[in-house]
Amino acid sequence: MPILETRALNKWFGGLHVTGGVDFVLEPGEMHCLIGPNGAGKSTLFRLILGEHFPTSGEILYENHDITRAKSYERIRRGISVKFQVPGIFKALSVAQNLQIALQHHVVPTALKQEVERLLNFLNLRAAAKQLAGNLSHGQKQWLEIGMAIALKPKLLLLDEPTAGMTPDETFATGEMLQTLNRAGVTVLAVEHDMAFVRQIAQRVTVLHLGKVFAQGTIDEIVANERVAAIYLGESHA
Amino acid sequence: MSALSHLVSIVTLLEGPQTLGRGRRFWSGVILILVAAFAYPLFADGYDVGNNVYFFNWIFMALGLCLIWGYGGSLSFGQTAFFGIAGYAYGVLTINLGDAYGLTLFALIAAGLISAVCAAILGYFLFFGRISGVFLGIVTLSVTLVMERFISQTAGPEWHIGTARLNGFNGMGGMPSLTVPWPGGPIVLLPDVGLYYVTLVLLVFVYLGLRVLVNSRFGNVIVAIRENPERAEMLGYDVRKYQLGTFVIGSSLAGLSGVLYTSWGNYITPASMGMTAASLPIVWVAVGGRSDLTTTLLGTFLVLLVFQALTIYGSQYALVAMGTLLVVTVLLAPNGIVAGVVSLVSKRRVRKRAKSEQVL
CATH class of the missing domain: 3.40.50.300 (P-loop containing nucleotide triphosphate hydrolases)
Incomplete structure (x- = not known):
């Protein structure tokens, strides 16, 4: 099916x-x-x-x-989740708060802190947890939004140009991140222009x-x- | 979860990312201010005490607007509509029912509920119709102006509900003050020490309750909607329901202001829903700092204090001064003057700490 x-x-x-x-x-x-x-x-x-x-x-x-x-x-x-082309994050809130808002819908309050930590580690954003999301670099904003999207534990992840504006290193790291998610069972559908990235993941x-x-x-x-x-x-x- | 752990989790929400002020120093300051506020009637005369109740009455509406606008991001220009609806409802109910058996307290609750229901109906069409931004301000302003126009033309004797005459633009008067049934005889809450304490306690509860609300999961979502409604929806939240809930809570507080004001002065006029009245809450909240409850509370109190002083000494210029204050705030301290001062002080403290660490 x-x-x-x-x-x-x-x-x-x-x-x-x-x-x-x-x-x-x-x-x-x-x-x-x-x-x-x-x-x-x-x-x-x-x-x-x-x-x-x-x-x-x-x-x-x-x-x-x-x-x-x-x-x-x-x-x-x-179970559908999305990452927009222009990072759709909550700029005036901290990185941890962004993730908390995404998580709180389905995670019990006692496990919330732990889940935020887990995601921060996965996204390499641990050091930026208390920073305002609006102050992150472009690539970090993209990762944060991916983090918010996967916080929902989606079955299907939609990504609209997930690597737009990223450096080649950030693009490659994003590809690896998505492959890890895919191995965990997440279906991924991405709109992408960067053919090297398409080759890496599709x-x-x-x-x-x-x-x-x-x-x-x-x-x-x-x-x-x-x-x-x-x-x-x-x-x-x- | 036991009742105790419930209580603990509620108390922890008094502090959080959505509210300024945390830690022992902040709460010690709050307690000091409260002690001063509770001791104040011992050193002041009844008139001044009653006058302070007048200031407190408006703060509920300001806190409600802070919730809707500052936290939720929806500028409602028509909070005075709910103020007026509740004020008139209190008048109609108490004139018809009288003040015995605690019926004025029933009228207080009923009038608050009527304003909440009106807010729910209006809010449903606004938020489920996806009206936002400047259009939300225009529609809400229109509603309060329509209410003002409507009540203004009810001077004729045919405009009455039971024995309560609406009285057109002369205003409705003669409603009893809030009266508490008591074994030794009812306590009438005239604008004096008794009403001062009741309103102060109510204000403290509303302020703390709102702090808990904005730091709760609900508060997280309404702030998220302010920041990026599309993303909030794409996290699985029905944005419209949260916006409606916020609007109803905030408007009920405007209703509470209306009831307290009407009971305080035994009088309400359609002007309380007019253009000038509708603009003032925007000034109070913007000047204080709309994105925080404490700055809104302090800002509103200070602006009202200044406004009254100006009204006494400069009458018609007071409103011009209010307008100027709003323009100055928007240009120089867009986050609010009180909020600006708080942020300046905390930045200095951080800089000072950094310097002293360098020396060490």
């Missing part, structure tokens, strides 16, 4: 057809990357999965439950183009696909 499935998913914004009948299947335990040129509809697909937008038509199934019209917080409570890649699934396969199959090269670089390269 797929963990996530979209069936003939369509989204119109006025006269603009942004998502054009996307059929997409994500198996449990996968590390899957979603790529595509700008305007391909990646972010919209993410927002449809998260419930920030509702589709014009089509269905979204999560663990075989129809969540097409479910509110965002209901989807999160079912077991399967889906290419979106003009709101439709254009190609699917392993990273090597996608790189070798001339039609994919064409949509990235122009028709003359096909």
Whole structure:
């Protein structure tokens, strides 16, 4: 049974057809990357999965439950978690508080402190626990948000350009962090532009183009696909 | 969990990341201020004591606005609507029911509940309709102005509820003060020492209760919503419910202010819901420091004190001075003057400690 499935998913914004009948299947335990040129509809697909937008038509199934019209917080409570492209953290609160707020929903008060410590260690943010989250470096902010996302103990982790603005070392460390999570059973779906990072983490890649699934396969199959090269670089390269 | 451990966990929430002031030094200061406040009526005359009750009455509304705006991030410009609703409700209830058998205390609770229900209805449409930012301020301001206009045109004799005439813009008067039934005869809480102590104790309970609330899990979430509502929702919180809960609690405190004010002066007018009245709580809370309960409490008390002095000596210029104070605060100390002073003192202390450590 797929963990996530979209069936003939369509989204119109006025006269603009942004998502054009996307059929997409994500198996449990996968590390899957979603790529595509700008305007391909990646972010919209993410927002449809998260419930920030509702589709014009089509269905979204999560663990075989129809969540097409479910509110965002209901989807999160079912086990979906997200990391946004621009770090969505609570800047005026301390790093530890950020994690505490993410954890307190499902962790008993007596275990809260211990869980915060565990996450701080996992994220390499132990020394910054008392700092305001807004004062962290960009890479640390990204990690903190990943920490908040995994604090929910998700079954499915959605990542929108998780390494945007990171140094190569931070990007590699993030990849290792995600692989550790995946080994622990978390399914990962990431929108990413950095092909080195995609190669590091993805077991399967889906290419979106003009709101439709254009190609699917392993990273090597996608790189070798001339039609994919064409949509990235122009028709003359096909 | 036993009752004792429950109590201990509540007491520990009196301090936390969402409130300024912690440790022995802070609480010793609080106790000193309380001792001074409790001893004050022994050295002052009844008029001055009654006057201080007037200041205390408004602080409940300021603390409520601090919760909604400072902690929750939703600027409500119309807290005076709930002040007025509760004040008028207290008047109508007590004029009809009288002051025997503790019915004024029943009216206090009922009027507070009426303002809470009104806040819940308005808040439902606001927050479940995803209205936020400046639009929230506009809608809440409109509500209080509509209330003011409506009550202002109720001067005719046909506008009455039971025996209580609404009296239009002349205001409703003649309601009894809060009266406590007592074996030796009822105690009428006139603006004097008795009412002073009752209001002071109530204020202490509300202040401590709000400290516990904002440092609790609920408080964590409302602060998270202020900082980033989208992320809060993506952590599984139904943001709308938390915003509504915060709005109802804060507005009930405005209602409590309304009841205490009406009982204190035996009088309420539609002007208490007008533009000027609606603006003043914003000034008190902004000047004190909206993101903390203690700075709001102190700021409101000080601004009211100054405002009254200005009203006595400069009448019409008092409001101009209030407006200027708000502008100066926004420009020079956007987090509030009291909060600014607190942060300055703590920074100096840290610097001093760092210097002395260097010397060692």
